[in-house]
Amino acid sequence: MAIRYSLRALLVFAFGSAAATYCGEECDNQGAVHLVQTKVGRAKKHDAQGVEDPYLDQLNSIITEIEESVTQVANTVNDTAPELVSQITSATAMLKTSLSAVPNLLNAASWVPGSKSMIKSANDVVDTINSTLDKTSTEVSALPATVSKEIGKLNSTIMKTIEQLQTQVDKLREVSDKLPMSASLLQSASSAETELQVRASRRLTKASTTSVELALLQKGGTPCATADSEIQKADKTIATLSEQIAPLAENCSSILVKFCTTAKDALQQLNETSTYAIGNASSVMSDSITSSLTSGLNSAISASMSAIDTVHEAANVTLKTATAQLPQYVEKLNATVASMSGEVATVCDKS
16 A cells, blocks of 8 residues: 555654664765655656655556446447437338328329229328338437436446446545554565665654554554555445446347347338238229339338348447456456555554
8 A cells, every 4th residue: 555645744754764773884964864865766756746656556447447348338329229220210211201192193194094992092002101101209219218218227337336436445545544654655666675665664663752653564553554444445336336337238238139139020010001001902003003112112121121230230230349358357346456455464463
């Protein structure tokens, strides 16, 4: 666990005291100060706000990556539904074009004997197809809201868990300010630098002016108990997050299948109803009207079905990519928390 800025003043004092004692046998006080400054200067530089904690920074980074991936998954599913509606609307426009052409065809045949019966049958067919088409459009147009609601439930559950984990990380960052000396302070330092720090830490402990400071540095005290508690909570939260993430790909895929199937069912109903109406009236309608309606219907259904398959396939590819990263992120969370837990145990004299 890296020491935060609340211990920086103590560290500076410690380094100065340790170096003066350590170098007394080898160099003068000025040389000692120079030695400390040189060695510390080669370690990672930190801003005036204090030393950053590599474990907590790593956790924050992973949490952000998980949030982005989960959001991408949700957006993929949510965006697929309106895109599908748009594709189907464009495809069924072919059928509307065929239907709108029928009145002109009927007018052209109005002089034929018995045309009244043909005109009535043709209009009935047009009305049936239009009515079924409106019903299909209504059902398909309702899909985005349904999909958004379902994916929203999945997304909300995971995001709440992520927020809970973030809160625990924030608490760990707060308590890290009060923890004893952490070995991760100078992770990039050489063994000589580490040795110098250890000596400085020992002298700081001996030179501690209050019993509270001494107890904190030697035994950890309440901050250690708090850190241990928050780490255990984080472990449980990560386990919960893992359980929620594991079925995410399958759940999202099921939602995609569900709304694609619903759209296909609606189109299939349109096809069956319209085909029956056209066939039933074909004996009294002219071939030109029958052919126009049949052609428009077939084109609309074929284009719509093809669009559904294309959109569905593209969404699955994106989902696979987005969800594939999530288990890896969970593994990183577990590894980071485990490392942090080990260091807390070490600095708090619990190992």
